[in-house]
Amino acid sequence: MVYEVEAPKYVRLAQTIQRRIEDGTYPPGTRVPSENQLVQSFGMSRPTVVRALELLKRDGWLESRQGFGTIVRGRPAAAEEKDRRGREALERDESRTPGRLVEVGEVPVPARVASALGLPKGAKVLMRRFLVEEEGEAVELVSSYFPAALVDGTELASSEALGGSLRDHLESRKKVRFDHVTERVSARLPEAGEAGLLGIPDGVPVLSLLVVACDAAGQALQVSDVLLPADRQELEDTYRLS
Known part of the structure; x- marks a missing residue:
């Protein structure tokens, strides 16, 4: 028997955004889609989108810049170790x-x-x-x-x-x-x-x-x-x- 719990929605959304950063869909230095755009694109609630973005900021994939919004930093060095x-x-x-x-x-x-x-x-x-x-x-x-x-x-x-x-x-x-x-x-x-x-x-x-x-x-x-x-x-x- 396998006991496997599906990752929470915000984690799965964060993983999808990570993949898009890695494949060049969201290049470093560019802005990620707005919260409204992500809500509409993925059919997820705003709290889920906000939590996914916060997770990516915490782990170094994204950063907030005043006057620019949320910017892609790229794959953080720490991710290679994980x-x-x-x-x-x-x-x-x-x-x-x-x-x-x-x-x-x-x-x-x-x-x-x-x-x-x-x-x-x-x-x-x-x-x-x-x-x-x-x-x-x-x-x-x-x-x-x-x-x-x-x-x-x-x-x-x-x-x-x-x-x-x-x-x-x-x-x-x-x-x-x-x-x-x-x-x-x-x-x-x-x-x-x-x-x-x-x-x-x-x-x-x-x-x-x-x-x-x-x-x-x-x-x-x-x-x-x-x-x-x-x-x-x-x-x-x-x-x-x-």
Whole structure:
């Protein structure tokens, strides 16, 4: 069972504005649409829009300038650090990472992954599952899924650990370009095989970080489900209060 709470509306709106800043729709130095325009464009209430803008100002994406309104600052340096876990999953070199490749093969696409890849229920995808270890202890189980159309002409189906990242491999072999990532965090009880690989007892949940990597058009190229034993994790963030 997966326990996943959808992000609040203001957070989802803030994430949409972030993506528009990153793709150049709202370039640095320009004004973002007015509150009225955002209310009309996204069909959200004014308090939701105001809260989203305040969140983006707090995190350094936007700033208020007297006489100019709300101005785009661009992607803050701190945001690069917060993306570290998802980027690691995409850019990990299997041949140089402590651990082992435990499974490679065609599998029915899991429901959460199907939604991200835009595939129907029961469709087949290629899965590469890698167990990351530190000093002989399993610390992370990464299951990466690829649509069949991206597998032909690559070494993704190889049972050997690949040199370089899976991202680099796809970009060089299929001439695609990874553009942005969406991360979704949830908690669930692991399947028996997952629990066995991670070495956790019955009843201990895992944190699931679903990393959806897309091209500039928003088409998902790779989805990685990163499982972390919940009893060994501590999430921490530090930020200023206005």
